[in-house]
Structure formats: C-alpha cells, structure tokens
Amino acid sequence: MTPEQKILLRENLLKQLAEARPFGMLAARLAVGARMWNFNLPEPEIARELEILARKGLVEAESDAMAIAQSPHWKITQAGLEMLDSRGY
DSSP states (O other): OOHHHHHHHHHHHHHHHHHTTTTOEEHHHHHHHHHTTTOOOOHHHHHHHHHHHHHTTSEEEEOOTTOSSOOOEEEEOHHHHHHHHHTTO
C-alpha cells in the first residue's frame, strides 16, 4: 500500500468512526466499511491501523469491563474530529 493509500484508509476509518458516534465500532465492522472503498484488508491489519491512529490520539479503544473476551470498540476522539474538520470532511 502506498503512503497516499494509507492516508486515505486512515481517513476512511476516522470518517466511519465519526458517523458511529457516540457508540464506536469494532475493527471487524470497520474492515467491512473499508472494503466498500476498495481497501480489502483483513481485520488484524485494520486493527493495526487503528492502533497507529490511537498512538496519534485520533481514536481510542474501549472494552467492556464485564466481558471475558471481547474486541474493543473503537471511538473517534475530539482530536480526530478536529483533524477531519481541518481536512474539509
């Protein structure tokens, strides 16, 4: 994947999470949404991209404290919303 494609993928993930506010989404669902834009990546690769976005403070992961084993719900942060806004989304 080229650097430009990575930028578009990450923007796609942020836009999906912005639309899913306040609930967030699982990485598996985000992978389905990314496929609609021809980013045919497996869930683990989407999760890696989300972790990169989390290190930048653009998204955060929330897990249910009562669940024994559950994938985290990813949510966009205020910084993520501001970044999308600055890019005209």
